[in-house]
Amino acid sequence: xxxxxxxxxxxxxxxxxxxxxxxxxxxxxxxxxxxxxxxxxxxxxxxxxxxxxxxxxxxxxxxxxxxxxxxxxxxxxxxxxxxxxxxxxxxxxxxxxxxxxxxxxxxxxxxxxxxxxxxxxxxxxxxxxxxxxxxxxxxxxxxxxxxxxxxxxxxxxxxxxxxxxxxxxxxxxxxxxxxxxxxxxxxxxxxxxxxxxxxxxxxxxxxxxxxxxxxxxxxxxxxxxxxxxxxxxxxxxxxxxxxxxxxxxxxxxxxxxxxxxxxxxxxxxxxxxxxxxxxxxxxxxxxxxxxxxxxxxxxxxxxxxxxxxxxxxxxxxxxxxxxxxxxxx
Amino acid sequence: xxxxxxxxxxxxxxxxxxxxxxxxxxxxxxxxxxxxxxxxxxxxxxxxxxxxxxxxxxxxxxxxxxxxxxxxxxxxxxxxxxxxxxxxxxxxxxxxxxxxxxxxxxxxxxxxxxxxxxxxxxxxxxxxxxxxxxxxxxxxxxxxxxxxxxxxxxxxxxxxxxxxxxxxxxxxxxxxxxxxxxxxxxxxxxxxxxxxxxxxxxxxxxxxxxxxxxxxxxxxxxxxxxxxxxxxxxxxxx
Numbered sequence: 341x342x343x344x345x346x347x348x349x350x351x352x353x354x355x356x357x358x359x360x361x362x363x364x365x366x367x368x369x370x371x372x373x374x375x376x377x378x379x380x381x382x383x384x385x386x387x388x389x390x391x392x393x394x395x396x397x398x399x400x401x402x403x404x405x406x407x408x409x410x411x412x413x414x415x416x417x418x419x420x421x422x423x424x425x426x427x428x429x430x431x432x433x434x435x436x437x438x439x440x441x442x443x444x445x446x447x448x449x450x451x452x453x454x455x456x457x458x459x460x461x462x463x464x465x466x467x468x469x470x471x472x473x474x475x476x477x478x479x480x481x482x483x484x485x486x487x488x489x490x491x492x493x494x495x496x497x498x499x500x501x502x503x504x505x506x507x508x509x510x511x512x513x514x515x516x517x518x519x520x521x522x523x524x525x526x527x528x529x530x531x532x533x534x535x536x537x538x539x540x541x542x543x544x545x546x547x548x549x550x551x552x553x554x555x556x557x558x559x560x561x562x563x564x565x566x567x568x569x570x571x572x573x574x575x576x577x578x579x580x581x582x583x584x585x586x587x588x589x590x591x592x593x594x595x596x597x598x599x600x601x602x603x604x605x606x607x608x609x610x611x612x613x614x615x616x617x618x619x620x621x622x623x624x625x626x627x628x629x630x631x632x633x634x635x636x637x638x639x640x641x642x643x644x645x646x647x648x649x650x651x652x653x654x655x656x657x658x659x660x661x662x663x664x665x666x667x668x669x
Numbered sequence: 670x671x672x673x674x675x676x677x678x679x680x681x682x683x684x685x686x687x688x689x690x691x692x693x694x695x696x697x698x699x700x701x702x703x704x705x706x707x708x709x710x711x712x713x714x715x716x717x718x719x720x721x722x723x724x725x726x727x728x729x730x731x732x733x734x735x736x737x738x739x740x741x742x743x744x745x746x747x748x749x750x751x752x753x754x755x756x757x758x759x760x761x762x763x764x765x766x767x768x769x770x771x772x773x774x775x776x777x778x779x780x781x782x783x784x785x786x787x788x789x790x791x792x793x794x795x796x797x798x799x800x801x802x803x804x805x806x807x808x809x810x811x812x813x814x815x816x817x818x819x820x821x822x823x824x825x826x827x828x829x830x831x832x833x834x835x836x837x838x839x840x841x842x843x844x845x846x847x848x849x850x851x852x853x854x855x856x857x858x859x860x861x862x863x864x865x866x867x868x869x870x871x872x873x874x875x876x877x878x879x880x881x882x883x884x885x886x887x888x889x890x891x892x893x894x895x896x897x898x899x900x901x902x903x904x905x906x907x
Contacts, residue, residue, distance in 0.1 A: 363717045363728065364704075365874075365882035366812045465876050475816050475857050477876035538677050538685070583690065584813055584820075586719040586726030588680050610721055610813030621681045643678045647731060647743050650681040654732055 341456055341493040342406040348486050349401030349443060354460050354479035357390045358605065359468035366609045369589060370470040370478065373564060373605050373628035374451050376524060377414040381455035383661045384412035384519045385432045386499035386668065391459025392469040394485070396443055396452040401485075405439045410457040410496075410504040414521070416449025416629045422512055431518040434507035449629030457500035458493040472606065473564075502668040519660050524653060526626065530634075533623045533641045533649075537591065539614035542578040550574070551616065555635040556600065562632055564606040573598035574616060584612040590619035590627075602627065620646040622653050676749050682716075682731050684748050689723040692822055696723045697810055701887035702757045712751045713737035714744075720886040721811045722820075727752065769806060769889045772854070772869050774845050775900035776802075780868035787830050787847060787864050798866065799894050801825040807852060809888040817856035817874025817882035821890060824852045836862035843868045845892070856882070870895075870904035 345352075355378070358371025372378035372395055379389045399418040413420050413429050420427045422439050435441065443452065462469050462480050471479025480489060496504065507513045540548075550572040559568030574594045587593070591603045593613035602619065603611075604627070619627060620641060630636065641649075675687040686703065689696045704720045707727060714733030719726040731744035739747035776799045777784040788795045807821040814820075829850045837860060840846070844855040846863025855861055856873035873883045884890065895903070 360716050360728065362816075362881065363719045364812060364885065365816060366814060366818055367816045367876075367881065466881060474859070475874070475876065535678070538679075538687075580690070583692065583722040583724070584811060585687075585721040585724040586679060586683070586685060588683060590680055608814060609719055610811065618678075618680050643745060644743060647681050647745060650731060651735065651744075 341409045341458070341496075343403045343409070343456075343491050344406055345401070345403045345485055345487055345489045345491075346440070347400060347402040348484065348489070349396050349399065351397040352401050352485040353395050353471040353473070354392050354462050354485075354491070355395045355470045356392045356459075356468055359466050359470055359472070359478070361467050363586070363609045367466060368472060368606050368609060370472045370564075370606050371468065372451075372453060372470075374415055374449075374453065374625045375628075376521075376625035377416070377451070378453040378455070379657060380430055380519045380521055380524075380660070381412045381414040381453045382459070383657070383664055384414070384430060385410050385455055385457050386497060386503050386664060387455055387457065387459055389657070389661070391455065391494075392462060394454040394460065394491075396454065397450055399443045399445045401443045403441055405435050405437055405441065406490075408437050408508065409435050409493075410500065410507065411435060411454060413452060413454045414519075415452035416446055417452040418443035419446050420452075420454070425512070427512065428514055428518070430521050431515050432503050432507060433512065433514040434504070434509060435512055436510060439512070450631055451628055456493040457504060458496040461492045461494045474606065499665060499669055506668065519664070523656060526623070529626055530636050531639050532627060532636050533620040533646070534592065534617040534638045535620065535641060535643050535646050537615035537618045539578075539582065540616055542576055542580070542614045543594065543616055544575040544577050547572070547574045551638055552640055553637075555637055557635045558630045558632050560632045562630075564604055566604050566607055567602040567627070567630065569600040569602055571600075574600060576614070582612050582614050584610045587611040587615065588618075590621065590624050591615050592617040592619065604628065620649060622646075622649045674753055676752055678745050679726055681744075683726055683728045684745060684752070685724050685726040686752060687724045692722050692810060694808060694822075697808065697887065699757065700725050703752075703755065704886070706755055706757065712739060712748065721813065767887060767889055769891050770884065771891055771893050772845075772871060773895040773899065773903055774803075774867040774869050774892045775895050775897055776867035778897070780897075780900070781845070781866040783833070783846075783864040784866045787828065787866055790830055791827055793827070798828060801828055802852070802866065803892045803894050805891070807890045807892075809884050809886055809890060810851075811886055812882055812884065815855075815857050815859050816876075817884070819853055819873070819882075819884040819888075819890075821852050822850065824850060826850055828852075830864045832862040833864060836860055837865075840865065841868065843870065843873065845869060868900070870900050
């Protein structure tokens with residue numbers, strides 16, 4: 341299965357669930373920003389959850405299917421359509437050879453993920469297929485997708501083929517069911533759950549109160565490395581220098597002028613700004629769909645709650661994958 | 670059980686052991702000893718470690734940890750118990766000095782645009798700056814900032830220089846710089862504010878190598894002055 345890009349869109353990269361083994365050499369995790377959407381797109385067509393997907397930023401990409409294909413897409417940055425007919429998301433979709441697929445606007449978020457049966461075939465670099473643009477490695481030649489680029493899928497698995505066979509036809513065809521994103525999504529998308537981070541007590545009580553009651557807005561200078569959070573300035577009561585130490589996606593740092601930066605997938609592995617909070621892993625996918633100008637509130641939860649939510653979600657994703665498998669194998 | 674280590678949660682899949690608040694060879698030796706121990710004897714589910722100046726962060730898959738034999742109510746507690754039980758004796762922590770890695774550097778000129786400023790700041794000749802920079806045995810405290818960037822201590826304190834007031838938009842790969850009492854090498858072209866005194870022809874980071882970063886925390890490094898001809902020759906050989 342193969343596609344050719346006609347228009348690349350604003351920023352389209354190949355990503356998987358990230359590069360986790362080289363943090364000690366300051367190689368960032370990278371990978372998809374919205375891990376939940378990417379994993380569900382993979383699960384829907386019987387892929388390994390870590391299979392490489394395409395990450396679209398907003399809309400504007402157009403590609404041609406060079407073969408009959410089994411795909412699934414998920415996310416909130418765009419809808420995919422063929423001949424102005426929107427393809428349903430979060431489920432397996434068969435598209436016939438020579439279909440031209442366009443991504444059009446979906447105002448809810450930024451990022452959309454396209455999975456293909458078998459996963460996109462790009463070489464593994466340092467154990468991952470993720471693109472890391474600042475150092476130009478991974479993905480398709482270490483860069484974003486250009487017009488004219490051709491992407492092939494890896495060999496499909498037995499499950500991929502069973503799902504493909506269930507849908508194969510002369511026209512677009514999809515399953516009536518969808519993977520249960522509703523079970524995993526929060527009703528209140530603008531409330532992000534956080535836990536206190538190591539330097540939480542370095543900040544004044546009134547700033548902590550601001551953090552937990554005031555809105556913060558995503559700044560214009562926000563990208564895959566991190567978001568500037570605009571709002572009340574955060575005051576410090578301890579002015580020690582922090583020795584650089586490990587940070588991770590979801591870490592909220594406070595810079596010298598009292599602004600907060602929320603670190604995202606391409607963030608540095610270490611940092612020297614004091615850390616006020618850490619976003620709960622289960623809410624990072626929500627953060628990855630935030631656009632400049634979006635306002636959020638933060639809600640404090642405990643470390644134990646955050647770990648329980650994480651484990652609950654992992655087991656739920658395992659169940660969803662198992663139920664897809666049970667339908668076909 | 671009373672934990673002698675200061676361990677805090679970084680996120681749902683990582684903890685940090687904090688060993689102190691200062692940069693010192695002694696603390697580095699302890700960080701390195703724990704790092705080596707963990708990489709030789711990882712617990713079930715451990716995925717990576719990140720040594721820093723005075724801390725070691727340990728990353729793991731929480732599902733694998735809670736399914737392991739480790740004891741505790743949650744993944745954090747299990748990892749905490751495992752880390753707290755590690756015994757590092759002082760001999761291991763200080764006894765294993767690594768070999769000295771030589772880094773060739775072409776100092777001054779276009780490759781080291783701030784060499785004159787650094788010399789003037791300290792009332793030294795450029796020759797003396799090069800001599801002081803090449804005499805010291807430096808120690809890699811941490812790899813951070815961008816892939817393969819080594820923060821090194823042990824530089825002669827007479828060369829300590831403040832960062833540039835306006836960072837450069839693009840520092841070339843291989844640039845050797847000074848910031849405060851530290852020296853370091855930019856592995857990739859990035860923005861940067863360190864005072865640049867020279868450039869190495871070596872590829873400090875290469876994603877296609879098995880060990881992509883040339884240096885790792887705990888390594889000992891000595892700089893060696895090379896001519897522009899040698900620099901070009903070595904660079905051509907990469």
